[in-house]
Amino acid sequence: MSEEVEVKVIDFRKVEDKCGMSKTEAFQIYVAQFARPGVVYEVIMRDADTWLAIQEIARDMGFEILDAGRREEEGVYYVRLTLAV
Amino acid sequence: MSGGYPGPLVSIEWLEQNLGKPGVKVIEVDYDPQSAYYVGHIPGALLIDWKKDLNKYPERDIIDPEGFERLMRRLGIENDDHVVLYGDFNNWFAAFAYWVFKMYGHDKVSLLNGGRTKWIALGKPLTKEVPKVGRESNYRVVKVDLRYRAFFIDVMRKLRDPNVVLVDVRSPEEYRGEITAPPEYPNEQAQRGGHIPGAVNIPWKNAVNEDGTFKSVEELRRLYESKGVTPDKEIIVYCRIGERAAHTWFVLKEILGYPKVRVYDGSWSEWGNMVGVPIKTGDEP
Numbered sequence: 557m558s559e560e561v562e563v564k565v566i567d568f569r570k571v572e573d574k575c576g577m578s579k580t581e582a583f584q585i586y587v588a589q590f591a592r593p594g595v596v597y598e599v600i601m602r603d604a605d606t607w608l609a610i611q612e613i614a615r616d617m618g619f620e621i622l623d624a625g626r627r628e629e630e631g632v633y634y635v636r637l638t639l640a641v
Numbered sequence: 642m643s644g645g646y647p648g649p650l651v652s653i654e655w656l657e658q659n660l661g662k663p664g665v666k667v668i669e670v671d672y673d674p675q676s677a678y679y680v681g682h683i684p685g686a687l688l689i690d691w692k693k694d695l696n697k698y699p700e701r702d703i704i705d706p707e708g709f710e711r712l713m714r715r716l717g718i719e720n721d722d723h724v725v726l727y728g729d730f731n732n733w734f735a736a737f738a739y740w741v742f743k744m745y746g747h748d749k750v751s752l753l754n755g756g757r758t759k760w761i762a763l764g765k766p767l768t769k770e771v772p773k774v775g776r777e778s779n780y781r782v783v784k785v786d787l788r789y790r791a792f793f794i795d796v797m798r799k800l801r802d803p804n805v806v807l808v809d810v811r812s813p814e815e816y817r818g819e820i821t822a823p824p825e826y827p828n829e830q831a832q833r834g835g836h837i838p839g840a841v842n843i844p845w846k847n848a849v850n851e852d853g854t855f856k857s858v859e860e861l862r863r864l865y866e867s868k869g870v871t872p873d874k875e876i877i878v879y880c881r882i883g884e885r886a887a888h889t890w891f892v893l894k895e896i897l898g899y900p901k902v903r904v905y906d907g908s909w910s911e912w913g914n915m916v917g918v919p920i921k922t923g924d925e926p
Contacts, residue, residue, distance in 0.1 A: 579676040603853065604762035605729060609676040631851065 561596050563636075568601040568610075579609045588617050593639045596622065600632045607633035646723055649739075649895035650855070651751045653760060656725060661685060666718055669757070670695075670728035670735040672884075677729035681767030683760060686727075687716050687774070691734040691884070695741055703906070706782040709745045713780035720747070720780055727753035727760070730884075731853050733845070737887040739895075740904055746784035752891060758853035789890070791877045791903040793911055799877065800839060800919070806870050807840035808878045810889045811909065815881065816842040818922035821913060831913025835922040837879070841868045842926075845885040848892045861897055872899045879905040879912075 566586055587597055601607055611621055620640040626633050647655060659665050660683070667686040671677040678688045689695060694712055697704050704712065718724060724742065728735035735752055742750040753760070761767070799805040814820050818834030836842065847864055849855055856864070870876060876893055878886040883906030894902040912918060 578673045580673070602851070603731075603758045605677065605757040608761050608767075609680050612680045613676055 562594070563596045563598055565598045565600060568599055568606060579606060580613050583610060583613045583617065587614075588619075591619070591639050593641060596636055596638045599635045599637070601634075602632055604633060607635065610635050646749050647751065649751055649891070650754050651725055652754050653763065653765065656683070656753055657765070664719075664722050665725065666716075666722045667725045667727070667753075668716065668738070670726055670738040672728075672730055672734045677757060679769065681761075681769055683727070684766055684768045684770070685772050687772060689716075689738055691728075691737065695738060703741055703744075706745055706785055709741065710780050710782050713747075714777040715774070717774035717776065717778050718780055719778045720783070721749070723749040723751070725751050725753055727756040729757055731758065731846075731849065731888070732756035733884040733888050736891045737884040740789060740887040740890055744786050744789055745782045746786060752895075755852055755854040762852060788901075789894070789903055791905040793905075793907050793915070795903070796837065796877060796879075796905050796912070797918070799875070800837070802875075805875045805877060807837050808868075808870055808876060808889060809836045809840040809842050810845040810878060810880050810885050811836075811842070812844055813842060813924075815909070816840075817924060818920075821909070831881075831909055833913045833920050835913070835920040836909075836926075837912055838919050838921045839926050840879070840921075841870065842924075843868055843870070843889070845880070845888045848889060855892065855896060858896060861892055865893065865897070872897070875901040875903075877903050877905050879908040881909045882906070883908050 568582070587599060591597065599610055611624055614621060614635065614637050618640050619637040622636040622638060624635045660667065667683055668689050669678050669682050669686045670689045670691055672691050674688055674690050695704055697708060724747065726735040726738050732752060735756060739750055739752050809816050816836045821831040821834045843865065848861060855861070876899060878889045880886040883904055886904045886906065886908060890902050890904045893899045
């Protein structure tokens with residue numbers, strides 16, 4: 557039996573709505589500072605620009621990108637990531 | 642330049658057909674270049690870093706004409722070049738740059754409809770390669786047009802003038818006075834929350850579609866006219882530091898063709914910190 561992996565969803569909607577908030581700071585504040593090893597985080601957002609940036613920022617901050625794409629039916633982009641060990 | 646100036650707004654298809662043509666210069670304008678331009682940009686695009694390049698220091702102001710000349714020369718932009726701007730945060734800062742270009746008399750400038758967001762969403766090519774500017778240009782600012790800019794004193798004088806409409810393009814929460822700025826931005830905080838008395842709230846995002854492109858002319862006209870923002874009035878637009886206001890200025894001036902539209906770029910970070918100025922809170926103008 558495979559071990560169940562905890563997935564935490566983080567919606568970046570509020571970040572995207574903020575005026576001029578740096579994506580790096582946003583990732584630091586809403587994801588990186590709370591991230592724990594073994595937990596999978598799914599960051600969801602609505603614009604492709606943020607989606608691309610978050611993948612780069614996450615790698616730079618020591619995360620492993622597990623999956624990234626778009627869910628058309630929900631109208632969202634997502635990045636699944638976890639702290640690289 | 643072949644094909645002539647296509648107007649203030651160009652599509653991604655237009656840009657693809659004209660990318661690399663002589664006289665067409667593409668510039669990405671970012672608030673946060675590290676998570677935008679340097680992650681990947683349109684091949685051949687130059688960079689304007691909004692904070693460093695378009696703002697004057699130590700005063701709070703936009704760059705002066707000499708500063709604009711230096712910037713254009715460094716980027717190799719000639720007076721006759723057609724400059725296409727796009728950028729992060731839904732083109733807010735690109736729209737701000739557009740407004741600065743127009744004030745300094747560079748008329749052959751366009752905004753890329755949809756900006757970075759749509760370019761990336763369509764899977765168009767990106768590069769990390771920073772283009773080399775062969776030589777500095779001989780750019781000269783030959784006219785300065787301040788009709789597009791409003792200062793604090795202009796707004797004070799126009800308060801309650803029935804021929805003037807103030808448009809607050811911030812979020813409803815900011816307009817009502819529930820928040821002044823995100824806590825991460827202490828330098829953009831204001832001592833007071835609320836809005837300038839008489840200002841109508843039409844958030845910038847009401848003007849764009851999900852993909853970041855502007856809504857149709859008919860939709861935009863309905864949106865603004867329903868709130869009393871009509872072309873016979875003098876319009877002053879503001880937000881918190883001016884970039885969202887520039888986005889709406891672009892809509893009113895360049896898409897809808899309103900004749901008298903100004904950006905109050907001091908915006909709430911000035912008004913909300915001034916002593917003794919009138920402020921209104923809540924939903925009503």
